[in-house]
Amino acid sequence: MGTVPAIEAIQVVKRYPRVTALDGVTLRIEPGEFFGLLGPNGAGKTTLISIVAGLARATSGRVTVMGHDVVSDYRRARRCLGVVPQELVFDPFFTVRETLRIQSGYFGLRRNDDWIDEVIANLDLGPKADANMRSLSGGMKRRVLVAQALVHRPPVMVLDEPTAGVDVELRQGLWHFVRRLNKDGHTIVLTTHYLEEAQQMCGRIAMLRAGRIVAMAPTRELLARLSGIQLALKVRGALPAQLVPQLVEHSGDRYVLKVPQPADVESVLAACRTAGCQIEDLEVGHADLEDVFLQVMSDEARKAA
Amino acid sequence: MRRVEPNALRPASAADGLPADAEQAALWAGFRTLLYKEVLRFWKVSFQTIAAPVLTGALYLLVFGHVLDRHVEAFQGVRYSAFLVPGLVMMSLLQNAFANSSSSLIQSKIMGNLVFVLLPPLSHLEFFAAYALSSMLRGVVVGLGVLAVTSFVALPPVGAPAWIVVFALLGAALLGVLGIIAGILSDKFDQLAAFQNFIIMPATFLSGVFYSVHSLAPFWQALSRLNPFFYMIDGFRYGFFAQSDVDPWQSLAVVTVALLAASAIAIGMLARGYKLRG
Numbered sequence: 001m002g003t004v005p006a007i008e009a010i011q012v013v014k015r016y017p018r019v020t021a022l023d024g025v026t027l028r029i030e031p032g033e034f035f036g037l038l039g040p041n042g043a044g045k046t047t048l049i050s051i052v053a054g055l056a057r058a059t060s061g062r063v064t065v066m067g068h069d070v071v072s073d074y075r076r077a078r079r080c081l082g083v084v085p086q087e088l089v090f091d092p093f094f095t096v097r098e099t100l101r102i103q104s105g106y107f108g109l110r111r112n113d114d115w116i117d118e119v120i121a122n123l124d125l126g127p128k129a130d131a132n133m134r135s136l137s138g139g140m141k142r143r144v145l146v147a148q149a150l151v152h153r154p155p156v157m158v159l160d161e162p163t164a165g166v167d168v169e170l171r172q173g174l175w176h177f178v179r180r181l182n183k184d185g186h187t188i189v190l191t192t193h194y195l196e197e198a199q200q201m202c203g204r205i206a207m208l209r210a211g212r213i214v215a216m217a218p219t220r221e222l223l224a225r226l227s228g229i230q231l232a233l234k235v236r237g238a239l240p241a242q243l244v245p246q247l248v249e250h251s252g253d254r255y256v257l258k259v260p261q262p263a264d265v266e267s268v269l270a271a272c273r274t275a276g277c278q279i280e281d282l283e284v285g286h287a288d289l290e291d292v293f294l295q296v297m298s299d300e301a302r303k304a305a
Numbered sequence: 306m307r308r309v310e311p312n313a314l315r316p317a318s319a320a321d322g323l324p325a326d327a328e329q330a331a332l333w334a335g336f337r338t339l340l341y342k343e344v345l346r347f348w349k350v351s352f353q354t355i356a357a358p359v360l361t362g363a364l365y366l367l368v369f370g371h372v373l374d375r376h377v378e379a380f381q382g383v384r385y386s387a388f389l390v391p392g393l394v395m396m397s398l399l400q401n402a403f404a405n406s407s408s409s410l411i412q413s414k415i416m417g418n419l420v421f422v423l424l425p426p427l428s429h430l431e432f433f434a435a436y437a438l439s440s441m442l443r444g445v446v447v448g449l450g451v452l453a454v455t456s457f458v459a460l461p462p463v464g465a466p467a468w469i470v471v472f473a474l475l476g477a478a479l480l481g482v483l484g485i486i487a488g489i490l491s492d493k494f495d496q497l498a499a500f501q502n503f504i505i506m507p508a509t510f511l512s513g514v515f516y517s518v519h520s521l522a523p524f525w526q527a528l529s530r531l532n533p534f535f536y537m538i539d540g541f542r543y544g545f546f547a548q549s550d551v552d553p554w555q556s557l558a559v560v561t562v563a564l565l566a567a568s569a570i571a572i573g574m575l576a577r578g579y580k581l582r583g
Contacts, residue, residue, distance in 0.1 A: 056583040075426035083424055089417035093346050105338025106425035153317035184315050
């Protein structure tokens with residue numbers, strides 16, 4: 001590919017004395033993508049982000065941001081990157097505007113007030129611009145964190161679980177804003193526990209487990225992987241034996257079956273009829289990312305066992 | 306967050322990129338901003354960071370001066386109160402230079418906001434210089450404050466002003482750098498308090514702030530000479546009385562070597578990201 005990747009990680013390993021946090025992660029995120037990084041706690045998402053941001057150093061492997069190595073060319077790499085950290089951190093000594101001016105100055109931009117005003121307006125921080133950080137609500141502090149990540153106009157934005165512990169209204173506002181940033185040309189990398197959000201927002205998703213990427217594909221493909229259709233049946237009597245391979249979930253007399261094509265629903269019903277198994281209730285649905293996620297994670301756990 | 310969008314927040318494109326010389330300028334801008342932030346940090350709480358230690362210094366002079374003025378003559382022909390002033394000034398200066406960098410770092414680590422300094426393209430040298438210089442500034446401001454207040458009670462002569470400036474700056478720098486090291490090493494406030502209470506406090510108290518080491522038994526005199534703080538106080542005091550326990554050039558050599566060694570350790574830690582970049 002001719003374009004410079006927004007973020008590229010090649011065989012990144014991060015070992016701590018007692019644990020291997022990343023075990024050879026390779027991925028490439030293209031400019032303009034909305035990329036999701038999913039995984040259970042301790043999977044290595046934050047470690048990977050920390051290495052991209054220069055907050056941690058890889059034991060081996062290489063990471064670039066917009067083509068700049070995060071170690072040997074860290075100045076350029078960091079200038080291209082805005083990071084919204086997971087924790088709700090702030091400096092209690094300063095006001096919102098001071099915080100943004102100082103952050104901008106760290107990036108070498110000391111006369112940046114026009115842009116800072118723009119960011120303040122966009123995040124609706126205007127009324128609080130001269131308030132001390134301590135006096136802000138959690139939601140407002142979160143917005144300031146987003147603003148801080150934007151002060152140097154980075155082409156790549158990383159958001160590490162930005163909606164953890166955030167109320168519904170703010171979460172939606174935040175997503176609306178981040179989607180706009182993406183539309184305006186920012187590459188967005190997102191880690192989240194809310195799979196529903198990842199499904200709505202991300203064009204492509206990587207799933208991490210125990211420091212390794214276990215699935216990486218466009219969100220649509222990932223969803224298709226677990227079949228297009230799920231058929232939930234409540235039956236009287238045993239499920240016909242030939243349907244057992246399609247079984248995804250089973251509790252009591254309720255069975256969830258994987259069905260490749262809509263037309264195949266009919267063959268499931270026919271099999272039940274032939275076997276004399278009476279259907280009491282029937283529901284047709286689509287797999288969501290949560291199903292894919294659970295499926296991938298349990299497959300991997302089985303492989304590891 | 307508003308639904309009616311103002312201007313688009315476009316990222317800087319390659320065309321907006323900084324040319325090479327501007328990057329050089331930006332490099333200094335980053336350092337200057339960090340220095341400004343560190344100074345603003347202590348200035349905003351100056352009641353606690355400047356006024357309080359000045360008051361403490363004045364109280365030391367009032368109490369010790371009152372009790373000992375008629376009984377002790379540390380240097381010949383010098384009133385004890387006057388002898389005490391430079392020591393108190395230097396002690397306050399050293400303690401506050403240490404407190405500045407160490408408490409700033411530990412607070413930022415515990416609050417988690419150190420990340421704001423670690424994410425930007427600041428080099429370890431910029432980091433080092435900004436924290437060291439801001440600590441020096443706080444130390445010198447507190448030292449001047451103590452001098453101003455205590456001079457109402459007892460004004461020492463000024464025999465060799467150049468030495469005063471040299472030792473004030475070197476001492477503030479050394480303690481500012483030691484504060485960086487302590488701040489990096491500590492993970493909790495009580496660990497930092499241990500540095501302060503078990504190393505910095507005893508070393509300053511036993512450095513000859515309150516006495517001339519010549520009044521000590523030979524063993525304690527010899528022990529005092531192993532304490533770098535002794536040379537800072539002694540050299541600084543030479544600037545006032547033009548007399549001291551050891552040659553000021555020797556003191557200068559010891560303090561300079563200590564500063565270089567501490568700086569090398571601090572810069573090495575920062576370059577490796579020791580305890581800062583996991």
